[in-house]
Amino acid sequence: MTDDYSGVSGMQHEEALLFEHAHEAATPISLPGIDAELPDALNGFRRSRQAGIPGLSEPESVRHFVRLSQWNHSIETGFYPLGSCTMKYNPRVNEQLARLPGLAQLHPDQPEESVQGVLELLYELQQWLGEITGLAHVTLTPAAGAHGELAGIMMIRAYHDARGDRRRRTVLVPDSAHGTNPASAALAGMQTIEIKSAANGRIDLDELRSRLNDEVAALMLTNPNTTGMFESDIAEICRLVHEAGGLVYGDGANLNALVGVARPGDMGIDCLHINVHKTFSTPHGGGGPGTGPVAVNDTLAPFLPVPKLVRENNTIRIVHRDERSIGSIFGSIGQTGVLLRATAYIAAFGRDALHRIAEDAVLNANYILARLKDAYHVPFPGLCKHECLLTDEKQERHGVKTLDIAKRLIDLGFHPMTVYFPLIVHGAMLIEPTESESRETIDRFCDAMLEIARQCEAGDTEALHQAPLMPIRRRLDETLAARKPVLVWPED
């Protein structure tokens, strides 16, 4: 059967650590500039011994890192259905554009008149994100989604404080939320209270009502939520929170389900961060850089962080100081290179086609759900949005857990889905195909999942427990790593 899937095989090179190559390049790299000894005044400030950075020749270095790269799975290698991560294809033209010297070689403190071209592109993105979210005022500065959350909660706190309402120090967070939500609220000096989800995986309105009082600053909400379901009561949820004097923070991690189809701002959400490395296709880079612009309504606009981009006549200016602003949260105006890729991505869709992103993403996810819903337990039946949630309940009867299913998928040539998140269901498997996958790929993935389910039913589970067997490494001992942390290679 395996032959039907995109299994991996062939040459796999072992590759030593850089430090094990341990030879200084015969000729050090040639450099521009002025070759001179350290000035006398600095003689007392030399390092006492060399750092121990190995110098490799160019071909050695290239081969080292190319070999390492081949041990990675990536979107360009294959399907990557990580729920809540929106691993869509990253258009190559965006890489080319972000590297144009006139964009990549700009110092952030050049005179404004010498950087009007890049400022124009950033300002445009700011306006577009405001239009797409229905929240007109945007900061591009936050460096990642969690950083955007921090900025958003700081703004909400500043808003309450400005009204003299300094008791509001509580943030309500559903138990299905990303861990960043409570962590960001805590960093902004707020207490968090967890809201238990209802049996259908959505926010329990009675539970919400019982938690609302005059100490609540905000509800943090992900919609669609992390079970992949849309919170259909969103208007009522926002009304309840607003009536109680609070604001609604939207975690935009799942914006891919809505983009071009509906706008969080229209639903009553006051403030939303956007993960451009999800919805707007900037590459994840093995963990980052991301970027998390925050869009807010008029209520929160005065509190946006500095620096701000404003248009004055035909010039874009960077405003560094503003009395009501929450202040500075990052060392520059933002991660420009990431933002420019998002600008290019949105420009490619424009008003004509932006909605097709969400439509195709939701279509793909529902198709997977339809194909797998009989073989796997679906904790919350019904339509999903851009991702679908399954559990290992049926397979567990045969001694197979979510982790085994995930590892077996690797041997069958697919990156696993997100596992064990959200925390509110046991053995969660959260599958997000994104819009950029073909039906052919999705069918192959579903075939693999169905084959795994059949193997479980047949009691043929040895391959599942042994998996993965195909990659360069098998299951790794995380206990050993955590008990005796070795974070650096010891010196000779």
Next chain:
Amino acid sequence: MLDRIGVDSIRDLFADIPADFHLQPGSLKLPRALHEAGIVRKFTRAAAANRHAGDTRCFLGGGTYHHFVPAVVDYVISRGEFLTAYTPYQPEIAQGTLQALFEFQTMIARLTGMEVANASMYDAATGVAEAALMARRITRRQRVVMAGSVNSRYRDVTRNYLARLDGETVEVPCAKFATDPDAVIAALDGDTACVIIQFPDFHGHVFDVAPLRAACDARGILLVIAFSDAALFGELTPPGELGADIAVGSGQSLGVPMGFGGPHIGLFACRQKFVRQMPGRVCGMTRDRDGKRGFVLTLSTREQHIRREKATSNICSNQGLMCTANATYLSLMGDQGLAAVARRSIAALARLTGHLPAGVEAAAGARAHETVLSFADRETRDRFLAIALQRDIFAGIPLEHFEPDTEPRHLLVSTTEMIEAGDIDDYHAALQEALL
């Protein structure tokens, strides 16, 4: 596909979104869709409207530096396997990213002279703020002291991160564009969690840290040393040798383009005994089922996805790809190359300040590759900037951009190995013309 799902149209899939909120397709106020060629033209035009360091002479610093980046660095991080992978949560199929992270952590620890390093922060400014928070956790004290000679952007962000939490944050005023360790020591007390200095400081000043280290020891205070250009430690005393408990700064100089403010990378290193209080992801070495060496993300219980509101930080996405860029850069440079980068960066500034015409003055004291030039008045300074720019020279950053309370007649000037002798001759010539 719709048949299989059991709906008639794609829009039926959105039936759970109240009808009031459905947008008419095409109704957003966005431009029409552009084809690829159109996007390339749009961006090429925008790029052409900027002046950039690629064909000018860049004397701008302040935390972002125009160093040489070998072509290999961009090639490696352009590879789809590094570029389009997610956080390495499935380690068996992410050993490439993980080994690169382990190599990165090792080289950052070695370069900074520290015992361990994490897998990056967003940037130096947020890294300094995280260092202050970490020191508060370790010492269970709340007071934070910062030297006024730390980059104002690092201070702004740190002050802002701490502003909503209990405890005092103290900034020691800076005079003469230099760090006065005695003034910093005078601000310490028994309630102080940490003191944050920058080395070399924001104005490029290098100074004796030993008295401050001793003062910290006497009171159980952690010493946080910030830095803005990691390449300098190829030659200069690194934070670890200066006695830092936490070293935090920018890795932009190590193979990352200036990029109009990002993406850059925050480096974060500390003593081994503090790792469980460290923010951010770390990669650790382990073995697989067959006993082969491998790498995983570890110490995850510190992080937000497990500890939620009690996490050491809220950081999730970091600057992963820039770690790979730093690792590639460092492997090409080696100790010798890095030392040469540091020496050349410093030598260029020595040459620049060694022959200044009358009417402009460089800050006193030992400087690395950055200093402050002072003019009689704003008019003269700005005349010089304009003349220099006509000659394709970005001659410096008006200091009031960073420090708004300073008189508007100073210029922060920085050099790297990208500055050639002829560039400095041209710089001097522009100065002479402006000062006539």
Next chain:
Amino acid sequence: MSIPADLKYTKEHEWVRLEDDIATLGISDHAQEALGDIVFVELPEIGRRIAPGEAFAVVESVKAVSDVYAPVGGEIIEVNELLESEPEKINTDPYGAGWIARVKTDGSSAELLDEAAYTLFLEE
């Protein structure tokens, strides 16, 4: 599942061994099994006063963190430093080498269950 008869237990799955006014504290076999491989134990400071029900230590596995609550009140007089290098002792010997701390009790106590009651509690 081991539940020694000479110990008392809490509903948070700590155990306590009382010998005069000295109490030895740890987590139960059930607790260690639920957590999985223990990788780190954050021990309290000697001399710290704790109240019944107060979190006084933290036990971590690879993917979970659990506070340890005091079954009795008093002053910490000794901690099991072996756990700093060998936290896995909690997995292999939760009632012996895996003890966490000793407390000089002040007589205060949380609700404690005997073997039979704890067994019943676990079955529920």
